[in-house]
Amino acid sequence: MVPVIDRRLIFVTGKGGVGKTTVASALALFAAEHGKRTLLCESDERGDIAAYFETEPTGFRARELLPDLWAMSMDTEASLREYLKLNLRIPVVGRIGPLAKAFDFVATAAPGVREVLTVGKLCYEVREGHYDLVVVDAAATGHIVGQLAAPQAINELVKVGLIRSQTDWMLEILSDPARTGLVIVTTPEEMPVNETVELAARVKKETTVELASVVVNRVLPELFGRTEEEIFEQLCRPELTEELSELAGGDARPVLDAARLAVTLRRTGAGHLERLRGAIDADVAMLYLPFLFTKIHGMRTIRQVARSLGEELGF
Amino acid sequence: MARREAKANAEGSLSGLLASREIVVACGPGGVGKTTTAAAAAATAAARLGGRVLVLTVDPARRLANALGLEGIGNREKRVPREAFVDAGVKPMGELYAAMLDTKESWDDLIKHQAPDARTRDEILANPLYRNISGRFVQSHDYIAMERLFEIHSEGTYDLIVVDTPPTRHALDFLDAPERMADFFSSRLLRWLIVPYRSKIVNFASKPFYQVADRILGTQFLSDIAEFFILFQSMYDGFIERARSVQRLLADHRTSFIVVSTLEVVPLREGEFFARALADRDLHLGAIVLNKVLPAYLRDPVGATVAAKLRDSAAELAEQLTEHTDGLDGAQTERVLAEIGSSYLDYRLVAQREAEERAELATVPETLVSVPFFDTDVYDLAGLLRLGARLWGD
Numbered sequence: 001m002v003p004v005i006d007r008r009l010i011f012v013t014g015k016g017g018v019g020k021t022t023v024a025s026a027l028a029l030f031a032a033e034h035g036k037r038t039l040l041c042e043s044d045e046r047g048d049i050a051a052y053f054e055t056e057p058t059g060f061r062a063r064e065l066l067p068d069l070w071a072m073s074m075d076t077e078a079s080l081r082e083y084l085k086l087n088l089r090i091p092v093v094g095r096i097g098p099l100a101k102a103f104d105f106v107a108t109a110a111p112g113v114r115e116v117l118t119v120g121k122l123c124y125e126v127r128e129g130h131y132d133l134v135v136v137d138a139a140a141t142g143h144i145v146g147q148l149a150a151p152q153a154i155n156e157l158v159k160v161g162l163i164r165s166q167t168d169w170m171l172e173i174l175s176d177p178a179r180t181g182l183v184i185v186t187t188p189e190e191m192p193v194n195e196t197v198e199l200a201a202r203v204k205k206e207t208t209v210e211l212a213s214v215v216v217n218r219v220l221p222e223l224f225g226r227t228e229e230e231i232f233e234q235l236c237r238p239e240l241t242e243e244l245s246e247l248a249g250g251d252a253r254p255v256l257d258a259a260r261l262a263v264t265l266r267r268t269g270a271g272h273l274e275r276l277r278g279a280i281d282a283d284v285a286m287l288y289l290p291f292l293f294t295k296i297h298g299m300r301t302i303r304q305v306a307r308s309l310g311e312e313l314g315f
Numbered sequence: 316m317a318r319r320e321a322k323a324n325a326e327g328s329l330s331g332l333l334a335s336r337e338i339v340v341a342c343g344p345g346g347v348g349k350t351t352t353a354a355a356a357a358a359t360a361a362a363r364l365g366g367r368v369l370v371l372t373v374d375p376a377r378r379l380a381n382a383l384g385l386e387g388i389g390n391r392e393k394r395v396p397r398e399a400f401v402d403a404g405v406k407p408m409g410e411l412y413a414a415m416l417d418t419k420e421s422w423d424d425l426i427k428h429q430a431p432d433a434r435t436r437d438e439i440l441a442n443p444l445y446r447n448i449s450g451r452f453v454q455s456h457d458y459i460a461m462e463r464l465f466e467i468h469s470e471g472t473y474d475l476i477v478v479d480t481p482p483t484r485h486a487l488d489f490l491d492a493p494e495r496m497a498d499f500f501s502s503r504l505l506r507w508l509i510v511p512y513r514s515k516i517v518n519f520a521s522k523p524f525y526q527v528a529d530r531i532l533g534t535q536f537l538s539d540i541a542e543f544f545i546l547f548q549s550m551y552d553g554f555i556e557r558a559r560s561v562q563r564l565l566a567d568h569r570t571s572f573i574v575v576s577t578l579e580v581v582p583l584r585e586g587e588f589f590a591r592a593l594a595d596r597d598l599h600l601g602a603i604v605l606n607k608v609l610p611a612y613l614r615d616p617v618g619a620t621v622a623a624k625l626r627d628s629a630a631e632l633a634e635q636l637t638e639h640t641d642g643l644d645g646a647q648t649e650r651v652l653a654e655i656g657s658s659y660l661d662y663r664l665v666a667q668r669e670a671e672e673r674a675e676l677a678t679v680p681e682t683l684v685s686v687p688f689f690d691t692d693v694y695d696l697a698g699l700l701r702l703g704a705r706l707w708g709d
Binding site for chain 1: 581617
């Protein structure tokens with residue numbers, strides 16, 4: 001299987017709250033730092049990428065945030081305008097009002113239109129070779145299949161015309177595992193893992209895009225191995241706990257309780273990870289990112305996650 | 316059905332809210348246990364308050380089945396067997412039902428109810444555009460979710476309906492969906508587009524707009540669109556009426572919203588965003604539920620001192636400790652002490668951050684319910700009831 005970082009178009013999805021945007025940003029930063037001209041695109045117009053990179057809000061026109069790293073936010077109406085300009089030479093500059101109205105109408109009437117304009121713009125950037133890599137902070141798990149399957153759906157729905165031929169080349173890019181891949185971000189918790197497993201199956205069945213990698217975010221550290229755990233159990237015996245408290249100059253029980261909580265949380269997570277690994281095709285790479293305890297925001301977080309990602313990718 | 320008298324909404328409990336409202340909508344960011352919270356609230360209401368309680372999940376991903384131990388629950392409400400409660404050690408006062416939103420099925424039902432005649436109904440159901448909207452695309456979820464809630468509520472079968480919603484940003488769409496639907500059907504643009512079809516003047520060449528549209532979309536697709544909306548127009552009045560009714564129901568005093576979040580920064584900001592959005596729409600925010608709150612002992616000042624000592628003087632402590640205890644290896648004990656010391660300090664950072672966030676939230680004058688981290692994930696009815704007990708303020 002083609003390693004995720006060697007592809008040209010990567011969609012990053014995940015259940016809300018698992019760190020989808022963080023991972024997409026870190027992946028883009030990592031690629032840029034390794035000399036790839038990279039475009040990071042958020043498909044939600046109200047996205048957070050600007051805040052993560054501590055910069056001005058991003059727009060439809062890509063802007064270079066850092067060397068080799070461009071960012072844009074998807075705006076389906078602007079995408080339509082660009083499309084019309086390129087393909088039909090329709091002068092729409094300055095006539096945004098009526099276009100917006102007409103667009104709103106068509107998009108509501110045929111709800112795949114928004115998705116296809118999003119995916120279409122991204123495929124266009126890949127086809128034109130403006131960037132070495134396009135990383136998409138894509139729709140969340142519940143909606144990603146709709147987004148990825150939209151060109152196919154439109155292709156089946158519209159038998160002739162310009163749209164038909166447009167979706168043909170889009171599908172060619174999307175279906176090519178050397179160029180396009182999906183990354184699912186998850187955490188070692190019950191529901192995110194369940195959704196990841198379900199989503200992987202749906203993506204296989206309902207879309208032409210290949211699952212390239214699963215990123216497991218916020219993996220808690222392992223406290224100790226088996227023999228050390230036996231020692232820990234001994235320390236928890238009242239007489240030893242009391243002795244430890246005396247030696248340490250205060251009640252050691254909160255520390256022992258916290259260690260037990262940490263072990264339990266880690267173990268519960270490990271169980272889910274095992275289940276996840278068993279349910280995902282063996283050739284799909286799993287990348288593990290550690291839980292970050294320290295209070296960090298913005299660029300520092302992205303850099304730290306990019307470093308961890310790089311290690312997992314074997315750099 | 317008789318339900319217990321609504322009691323004053325005690326601080327830190329959902330019991331009053333669940334007893335007094337007919338619809339409780341759980342909303343908030345993803346990944347915070349919203350679905351589980353909704354299911355736990357419904358299960359506990361069924362167990363303690365009595366009556367018929369339904370939990371309805373509208374999230375596209377199939378989560379609720381896991382949490383309720385129900386395989387393959389679909390659009391139809393399905394009763395959670397009484398035995399499941401008894402197995403969990405509870406004799407329920409009432410009955411619990413669960414349903415998941417099947418978008419396609421719900422749309423079909425709606426068309427069947429609203430179509431003026433059998434022919435229109437069949438034509439709509441067979442229209443390719445309709446089939447795509449109802450089955451494949453996501454946006455249709457938002458409207459149909461509200462529609463389905465309205466439908467179930469108006470049947471009057473349940474004393475309480477607890478609704479789970481998709482993550483925040485989509486949940487906002489879900490609140491605005493009825494209005495958008497009404498707007499859409501009232502739009503002049505819609506009428507304009509279908510005029511040539513309606514008047515049977517299918518002379519596209521004469522109109523530049525149709526010429527362009529035809530070039531982009533193809534004639535077949537355009538006529539599918541037009542046919543679809545002509546058919547839909549026959550249900551226009553019904554739709555507008557229903558969309559308005561759905562909106563009224565959400566704003567009604569019988570309905571309340573709970574925002575579910577954790578104390579992590581990102582989900583919490585989204586939760587606050589949602590609370591503001593509710594206020595802007597004059598919708599009732601009944602409570603904020605905070606999940607996975609870390610235990611207070613992590614913020615114990617003595618604990619921090621002890622942990623730092625374990626981490627920094629692990630060798631010395633291990634030596635003293637192993638002196639009088641048989642079977643304790645010095646080097647391994649040292650590692651364990653250092654490890655648990657620094658682990659405590661790591662978790663303490665998170666716990667302190669969360670405590671600050673919670674203190675800020677406490678100024679919001681709504682009920683605030685905290686649910687601790689459970690040792691294991693909630694995956695069965697017993698777990699839901701345990702979580703529910705915390706929601707009840709036990």
